[in-house]
Amino acid sequence: MRDDEIVLARGAGHLAARAFIYVALIFIAGVYLFPLVVVLLTSFKDLDDVRGGSILSLPIRPTIAPWLEAWNNACVGLRCTGLSGFFVNSLAMAVPSVVVSTLIGSINGYALTQWRFRGADAVFALLLFGAFIPYQIVLIPMARTLGVLGVANTIPGLILVHVVYGIPFTTLFFRNFLISLPVELVNAARVDGAGFFRIFWRILVPISIPCFVVSVIWQFTNIWNDYIFGATFTSGDGMPLTIALNNVVNTSTGVKPYNVHMASVIITALPTLLVYIVAGRYFLRGLMAGSVKG
Amino acid sequence: MTTFSIDQVEETEQQSRHLEGGLRNWLAIRTPQLAVAPSLAIVAVAVYGFMLWTGYISVSKSTILPNYEWAGLQQYQRLWSNPIWFIAVSNIFVFGGLFISLSIIIGLGMAILLDQRIRIEGVLRTIYLYPMALSFIVTGTAWKWILNPGLGIEHLVRVWGWDSFRFDWLVNPQFAVYTLVIAGVWQSSGFVMALFLAGLRGVDGEMVKAARLDGAGPIQIYRRIILPLLMPTFLTAGVILTHQAVKSFDLVVALTAGGPANSTQLPATFMYAQTFGRDQMGVGAASAVMIFMTVVAIIVPYLYTDIRRMQHEGR
Numbered sequence: 001m002r003d004d005e006i007v008l009a010r011g012a013g014h015l016a017a018r019a020f021i022y023v024a025l026i027f028i029a030g031v032y033l034f035p036l037v038v039v040l041l042t043s044f045k046d047l048d049d050v051r052g053g054s055i056l057s058l059p060i061r062p063t064i065a066p067w068l069e070a071w072n073n074a075c076v077g078l079r080c081t082g083l084s085g086f087f088v089n090s091l092a093m094a095v096p097s098v099v100v101s102t103l104i105g106s107i108n109g110y111a112l113t114q115w116r117f118r119g120a121d122a123v124f125a126l127l128l129f130g131a132f133i134p135y136q137i138v139l140i141p142m143a144r145t146l147g148v149l150g151v152a153n154t155i156p157g158l159i160l161v162h163v164v165y166g167i168p169f170t171t172l173f174f175r176n177f178l179i180s181l182p183v184e185l186v187n188a189a190r191v192d193g194a195g196f197f198r199i200f201w202r203i204l205v206p207i208s209i210p211c212f213v214v215s216v217i218w219q220f221t222n223i224w225n226d227y228i229f230g231a232t233f234t235s236g237d238g239m240p241l242t243i244a245l246n247n248v249v250n251t252s253t254g255v256k257p258y259n260v261h262m263a264s265v266i267i268t269a270l271p272t273l274l275v276y277i278v279a280g281r282y283f284l285r286g287l288m289a290g291s292v293k294g
Numbered sequence: 295m296t297t298f299s300i301d302q303v304e305e306t307e308q309q310s311r312h313l314e315g316g317l318r319n320w321l322a323i324r325t326p327q328l329a330v331a332p333s334l335a336i337v338a339v340a341v342y343g344f345m346l347w348t349g350y351i352s353v354s355k356s357t358i359l360p361n362y363e364w365a366g367l368q369q370y371q372r373l374w375s376n377p378i379w380f381i382a383v384s385n386i387f388v389f390g391g392l393f394i395s396l397s398i399i400i401g402l403g404m405a406i407l408l409d410q411r412i413r414i415e416g417v418l419r420t421i422y423l424y425p426m427a428l429s430f431i432v433t434g435t436a437w438k439w440i441l442n443p444g445l446g447i448e449h450l451v452r453v454w455g456w457d458s459f460r461f462d463w464l465v466n467p468q469f470a471v472y473t474l475v476i477a478g479v480w481q482s483s484g485f486v487m488a489l490f491l492a493g494l495r496g497v498d499g500e501m502v503k504a505a506r507l508d509g510a511g512p513i514q515i516y517r518r519i520i521l522p523l524l525m526p527t528f529l530t531a532g533v534i535l536t537h538q539a540v541k542s543f544d545l546v547v548a549l550t551a552g553g554p555a556n557s558t559q560l561p562a563t564f565m566y567a568q569t570f571g572r573d574q575m576g577v578g579a580a581s582a583v584m585i586f587m588t589v590v591a592i593i594v595p596y597l598y599t600d601i602r603r604m605q606h607e608g609r
Contacts, residue, residue, distance in 0.1 A: 025412060025418055032425065039436050123334055137586040139582070165340070195322065246548055261435065
């Protein structure tokens with residue numbers, strides 16, 4: 001910790017300057033919250049209210065009808081079955097992808113740091129590069145490959161894609177987390193005769209719990225929020241929620257039910273927002289690690 | 295006691311070597327390599343293999359289906375003579391330039407303000423960072439509503455009393471690209487703030503104290519001492535934001551869908567539209583290769599120095 005008075009020496013301007021800083025910070029917070037407030041307010045209005053008021057006016061007749069409409073009846077393309085099915089799709093896609101990619105990443109990170117074999121750094125570099133490619137470069141071959149494997153437009157197909165392109169990230173997390181763990185621990189266990197996977201389950205997994213949290217949060221947020229893979233490899237009933245949301249907003253004919261759109265926005269955002277609110281510290285850690293700072 | 299157990303281990307190892315022979319032993323020694331082998335194989339195919347595959351399609355005659363007949367640089371010629379690709383490329387400079395510089399300026403400003411022993415820092419940080427938890431589709435859809443010319447901000451300001459206020463950037467081909475900047479900066483500047491805040495917390499307090507004793511004012515201290523020390527953070531933020539800008543896709547899809555009149559196309563949306571919308575797989579692949587090359591030119595030197603640095607510091 002360093003001294004606080006970088007900006008302010010004591011004296012005449014002190015109080016005024018501190019007040020200015022607080023006002024500025026709170027104003028900025030207002031700007032950041034503005035879209036959330038607007039979306040929430042709109043989602044609780046009926047359509048007359050949406051058209052009659054402004055985006056910041058309070059609902060005159062607060063209603064949860066737009067939320068029910070979004071969940072049960074919103075039209076995605078020609079089918080008006082609401083977002084519930086797509087929400088389930090996203091869950092069915094995200095949960096297995098997160099579990100499998102995190103598990104693979106943890107084993108990779110463990111093998112690359114604690115059993116330093118020749119070429120471990122080269123292997124890491126090769127894997128890491130996968131975290132930074134623009135996905136445009138793999139879309140066409142992946143679409144063909146999923147077709148050949150018979151999993152095009154299916155949840156298992158999407159899971160496969162997310163696991164494959166999640167491995168570089170999860171490996172990065174665990175590798176950078178475990179690189180600072182002294183190898184003596186694992187070496188001692190090896191001398192005692194424990195094998196690779198035994199040491200992993202007994203020693204590495206308990207030690208790496210914080211890293212598991214970071215990896216799970218990062219993967220869940222990224223996979224839940226993905227658009228490009230879902231849009232490219234699925235259509236119709238198999239779509240994840242983000243694609244369905246975009247379709248809901250763009251397929252309304254006639255009068256646009258903005259209140260339903262905004263309820264749909266919140267429904268889509270809610271899972272990752274909850275994760276962020278509950279585990280923000282780990283979320284930030286993943287963000288930092290994802291920027292390749294070990 | 296200790297010696298005894300080690301002796302025992304050696305004994306059992308020798309025994310097992312005798313009893314089970316080569317394969318078992320080889321497996322035991324190679325387990326770590328075998329454990330990473332599947333990942334390496336998957337990435338070899340799905341990253342490096344697919345890269346080459348797309349590269350090959352970009353020099354083939356592929357249109358709606360892959361057609362592996364050699365076409366030389368024909369697809370690249372078609373790409374660069376496509377006026378929409380030109381819009382996309384010039385947009386990426388406008389969007390990228392503004393998105394990156396504004397995110398850095400605003401993020402740095404927020405970090406400096408937050409670094410003054412603010413009581414409610416935790417709450418504020420949570421507020422500044424929450425957009426990072428959202429999908430760009432969510433962000434884009436929300437901002438599309440806010441920027442709606444009839445009912446959004448324009449209407450709000452008019453209700454507040456400025457009757458002739460106009461804010462129609464979303465539907466104005468000349469200005470629509472700036473709406474992408476607004477939403478993009480809103481989403482990413484909190485993250486840049488977090489990067490700079492971490493950087494600021496790492497600055498050596500003694501240097502700052504010494505400068506203050508020499509009579510330097512706060513602005514001078516920031517300009518002469520702290521900001522130069524944050525150069526690595528500037529670099530990190532710049533690389534990450536550039537990387538994000540070049541890949542930008544979802545935000546455009548949700549906010550403007552490339553319109554009005556293709557005025558907000560970016561390379562990533564162009565690639566998608568050509569490949570999956572217009573059945574021009576070869577042109578799409580060529581544009582994907584251009585995007586890829588740009589990212590590689592930015593990321594590879596950065597990753598290289600980063601890994602070298604980690605090797606230097608680590609172990």
